[in-house]
Amino acid sequence: MYSRPFDDHRQPCSLRSRYVTLTLVLAIVVISIVLAFYKDIISTKQSVAEHLSVIQADHDTLNTIKIDLIAIYRNIDLFLLDPSQGNHAETANKLISSSLDKVNDFSSRHPFNGKGLRKKSAPLATKLSQLRDSFAALTALRMDIGRQYPGMAISAFEMTAPQHNISNNLQLLIEEIESGSLEPKAKELYPLLLKSKTLWALQISQVRIYMANRLASFSTDLLISQATSLNHLHQKFLDNIKKLTHLYSSEDSFDGKTVLQSLIKDTADWFTLFGQLRAVSESGKWRGDSYTMKTVIIPLTDEISSAITHLEKWLTLREDTITEQLRKNSDTLSTLLFSIIGLFMLFTLGLIFSLDMMVFRPIASVTEALRSKAYNQESPALEVSDSREIRYLVEAFQQMDVEVNQRQNALEHQALHDYLTGLPNRFMLNQHIENQLITAARSKQSFTLFLMDLDNFKDINDSLGHAAGDTLLHKVARELTEAVQESATVARLGGDEFAILLPDTTKDDSQKLAHTLLHTLQQPFSLEGKMIGVGLSIGIVSYPSDGTDIKSLLQHADIAMYHAKRHKTGFSFYNSNKDFFEENRLSLISDLKSAINSDTLDIHFQPQIDVKTKQVCGAEALLRWRHPKYGEIPPDKTIELAEYAGIIHQLSLWVLDTAIEQCAAWQNSGHSLSVSVNLSVQDLANPDLTRQIDQLLEQHSLSPHDLTLEITESGMMENPKRSINVLKALSKMGINLAIDDFGTGFSSLSYLKKLPVNTIKIDQSFVLDMDHNESDEIIVQSTIQLGHNLGLKVIAEGIEHQDLLDIASHYDCDEVQGFLFGQPQQAAEFLEFLAQTRQGDDGLQPAKQPA
Ligand code: C2E
Ligand code: CA
Ligand code: CA
Numbered sequence: 100m101y102s103r104p105f106d107d108h109r110q111p112c113s114l115r116s117r118y119v120t121l122t123l124v125l126a127i128v129v130i131s132i133v134l135a136f137y138k139d140i141i142s143t144k145q146s147v148a149e150h151l152s153v154i155q156a157d158h159d160t161l162n163t164i165k166i167d168l169i170a171i172y173r174n175i176d177l178f179l180l181d182p183s184q185g186n187h188a189e190t191a192n193k194l195i196s197s198s199l200d201k202v203n204d205f206s207s208r209h210p211f212n213g214k215g216l217r218k219k220s221a222p223l224a225t226k227l228s229q230l231r232d233s234f235a236a237l238t239a240l241r242m243d244i245g246r247q248y249p250g251m252a253i254s255a256f257e258m259t260a261p262q263h264n265i266s267n268n269l270q271l272l273i274e275e276i277e278s279g280s281l282e283p284k285a286k287e288l289y290p291l292l293l294k295s296k297t298l299w300a301l302q303i304s305q306v307r308i309y310m311a312n313r314l315a316s317f318s319t320d321l322l323i324s325q326a327t328s329l330n331h332l333h334q335k336f337l338d339n340i341k342k343l344t345h346l347y348s349s350e351d352s353f354d355g356k357t358v359l360q361s362l363i364k365d366t367a368d369w370f371t372l373f374g375q376l377r378a379v380s381e382s383g384k385w386r387g388d389s390y391t392m393k394t395v396i397i398p399l400t401d402e403i404s405s406a407i408t409h410l411e412k413w414l415t416l417r418e419d420t421i422t423e424q425l426r427k428n429s430d431t432l433s434t435l436l437f438s439i440i441g442l443f444m445l446f447t448l449g450l451i452f453s454l455d456m457m458v459f460r461p462i463a464s465v466t467e468a469l470r471s472k473a474y475n476q477e478s479p480a481l482e483v484s485d486s487r488e489i490r491y492l493v494e495a496f497q498q499m500d501v502e503v504n505q506r507q508n509a510l511e512h513q514a515l516h517d518y519l520t521g522l523p524n525r526f527m528l529n530q531h532i533e534n535q536l537i538t539a540a541r542s543k544q545s546f547t548l549f550l551m552d553l554d555n556f557k558d559i560n561d562s563l564g565h566a567a568g569d570t571l572l573h574k575v576a577r578e579l580t581e582a583v584q585e586s587a588t589v590a591r592l593g594g595d596e597f598a599i600l601l602p603d604t605t606k607d608d609s610q611k612l613a614h615t616l617l618h619t620l621q622q623p624f625s626l627e628g629k630m631i632g633v634g635l636s637i638g639i640v641s642y643p644s645d646g647t648d649i650k651s652l653l654q655h656a657d658i659a660m661y662h663a664k665r666h667k668t669g670f671s672f673y674n675s676n677k678d679f680f681e682e683n684r685l686s687l688i689s690d691l692k693s694a695i696n697s698d699t700l701d702i703h704f705q706p707q708i709d710v711k712t713k714q715v716c717g718a719e720a721l722l723r724w725r726h727p728k729y730g731e732i733p734p735d736k737t738i739e740l741a742e743y744a745g746i747i748h749q750l751s752l753w754v755l756d757t758a759i760e761q762c763a764a765w766q767n768s769g770h771s772l773s774v775s776v777n778l779s780v781q782d783l784a785n786p787d788l789t790r791q792i793d794q795l796l797e798q799h800s801l802s803p804h805d806l807t808l809e810i811t812e813s814g815m816m817e818n819p820k821r822s823i824n825v826l827k828a829l830s831k832m833g834i835n836l837a838i839d840d841f842g843t844g845f846s847s848l849s850y851l852k853k854l855p856v857n858t859i860k861i862d863q864s865f866v867l868d869m870d871h872n873e874s875d876e877i878i879v880q881s882t883i884q885l886g887h888n889l890g891l892k893v894i895a896e897g898i899e900h901q902d903l904l905d906i907a908s909h910y911d912c913d914e915v916q917g918f919l920f921g922q923p924q925q926a927a928e929f930l931e932f933l934a935q936t937r938q939g940d941d942g943l944q945p946a947k948q949p950a
């Protein structure tokens with residue numbers, strides 16, 4: 100069951116939901132701020148653009164007004180120069196009006212700055228209307244010559260009357276004398292009158308020159324000097340008048356006196372008027388228009404210009420204000436942007452920090468723990484995180500850790516121990532031996548290794564069942580463990596093979612222990628209701644005398660055990676000079692393997708003779724192996740090696756192939772024969788056997804009826820159930836089956852009945868001596884009878900001479916086989932032999948006795 104290592108009441112939050120919420124909130128805040136500012140910025144931008152465009156338009160208007168002003172001025176000037184030429188006054192008036200309209204228009208045109216603008220442009224409007232009025236007045240003035248030239252008016256109109264009076268009165272005075280009305284008392288009166296008349300005329304012409312100069316010249320100095328000279332003349336004239344007055348006072352001329360009185364008055368008036376004329380002519384006022392220009396129009400235009408400049412300045416100020424607003428806006432925007440960036444960076448930093456704290460560090464520590472786990476090191480303690488994901492990860496890791504540990508321990512135990520008995524297995528034994536080798540080499544001590552194999556374990560297993568077999572193995576394991584000291588290692592190597600590793604043991608100790616073990620296990624004990632004792636074969640080796648490495652120690656222990664088994668001695672110490680086959684078993688096995696593969700084995704054929712017809716009816720195929728170094732190896736040894744090495748299937752297949760091919764060849768050359776092939780008991784365990792044989796028969800076109808397979812009685816009884824199944828399958832194919840070496844095994848009759856065999860072969864051990872040994876003869880006789888009773892064919896092996904043949908024939912034995920007819924021989928020789936036997940009419944003649 101999955102349990103959380105740190106179940107507390109506080110439920111950790113989900114990291115994911117935390118980040119999602121945080122990100123959402125942040126996103127909403129940022130988006131709202133951005134949207135608000137965006138809206139503001141857009142509207143500001145729009146209004147700023149509008150303001151600026153309006154201001155620009157106002158600037159343009161002012162510029163046109165400025166240009167118009169220059170045009171106005173020019174037109175006024177041109178008009179003043181000559182009012183009769185062109186229509187400058189009209190143009191000027193139009194321009195003034197249009198400028199005024201423009202000012203009035205732009206001040207009312209724009210709602211957002213109209214108010215300020217109206218206020219600001221009011222002086223300009225006023226000045227323009229003043230200009231318009233002033234210009235109207237100027238026009239009128241210009242058209243009124245009197246007002247245009249005030250001096251002319253004085254000289255032409257006002258001064259004319261006194262001037263006439265003076266001239267007339269002077270003339271009257273002169274005429275009074277000339278007419279004789281008056282006889283002047285003073286002689287000088289008359290010349291004085293004439294002189295006065297001349298002085299007067301000079302004065303008048305002087306005034307005319309003055310006026311002409313005024314009109315023709317602009318030099319006031321010249322005017323002043325002329326006026327000064329006129330003053331001199333006038334002074335002289337006044338002096339004359341004074342003198343005249345004086346003279347007339349003594350004259351008797353009432354009229355003259357009266358005329359002189361009015362003359363004096365007119366002269367004073369005239370001079371006053373001249374003074375006025377001078378004042379006008381020598382000041383700027385001598386031309387009315389210039390004066391108005393100077394005093395009204397020009398100041399007005401200046402004021403208009405400055406009003407325009409003022410307005411322009413104000414507009415520029417407005418512009419600056421708006422631009423400033425825009426700048427402020429963009430400042431706000433950048434502040435906002437920086438704030439958002441700052442906020443974002445803060446968030447990112449926070450995220451990184453919290454991820455680091457809550458995710459990366461815990462993950463790193465889990466990773467570290469995993470790595471330590473991988474290298475089997477102590478892993479660091481994992482911190483409890485308050486994020487759900489990480490906590491679950493840590494929990495999962497800890498759970499996994501616990502389970503992996505358990506599994507690893509279980510696996511380690513499994514890998515090093517035998518599942519059935521719980522004893523150390525071959526792998527662990529090897530490790531222990533390895534350790535012993537190191538210790539023993541260092542301390543110069545010896546140690547001993549027992550290799551053991553139970554006798555007839557297979558039989559027990561087969562007859563009592565696997566459960567019983569397992570119980571037996573358990574018991575053996577227990578007995579072995581109890582029999583040795585704790586320092587020893589008892590191991591099960593597989594099947595019924597055990598080993599004991601004994602540190603520091605003498606040969607005597609080993610021998611005693613071997614006896615004990617054999618004795619203990621031989622004690623019958625109850626198994627499945629039967630009392631059973633177990634036999635044991637023990638091979639014993641010692642370090643360093645029998646080997647200094649695991650391989651040689653185990654090999655030699657195996658040889659010693661094999662020896663003990665073969666010779667039924669119970670136990671055996673390894674002796675390097677023992678049995679040739681035992682000693683060379685391993686190299687022989689490898690030689691046999693290459694012999695099968697390289698086809699250097701051979702098969703000899705021994706004839707089988709039908710007792711009645713005395714004809715060769717078959718041949719038994721017998722294996723022959725000539726070893727290149729050791730010469731002829733007996734077939735039973737070869738078979739034993741092949742069985743031991745697990746290559747018996749290949750070997751049997753090779754024999755079957757060769758024998759079937761040969762038999763088919765004989766049949767093809769006209770010999771009607773069958774062939775018998777020996778099978779090992781291990782062949783019955785080959786699941787491919789039937790298919791392979793069927794394939795060979797088909798390949799060489801041999802009928803299954805012409806093939807007999809021989810299986811020893813003991814072989815059949817090793818695993819009767821399996822034997823029956825395989826034999827049934829083979830029999831079904833039409834193959835003949837023979838029980839070889841019949842009589843040596845312990846087959847019960849009931850079993851014999853069940854087996855699908857056709858033939859029994861009486862073992863030669865009963866035949867060879869039956870002519871001398873009565874009990875052998877009885878066995879042979881009863882076996883033949885038994886076979887016949889079961890409907891089987893009976894073959895007697897080992898018929899070495901005629902007497903034996905006679906006995907066999909006497910008891911109705913069906914076929915015989917033995918040296919009497921022929922030893923096993925090579926295929927070619929056998930064919931020759933067949934050819935010879937054909938020639939005899941009475942069938943086969945017994946061959947010579949073997950040497
Ligand atoms: P086996 O099957 O009983 O073969 C008969 C043995 O008796 C042969 O010995 C044969 O040479 C010998 N023999 C035949 N007639 C006489 C005789 O009159 N007197 C005496 N004393 N012996 C006679 P071999 O060839 O040495 O074979 C020994 C055993 O090896 C065979 O006994 C058989 O069990 C086994 N064997 C031989 N070839 C094969 C094979 O190809 N496969 C298997 N599985 N076993 C084989
Ligand atoms: Ca045989
Ligand atoms: Ca035999």
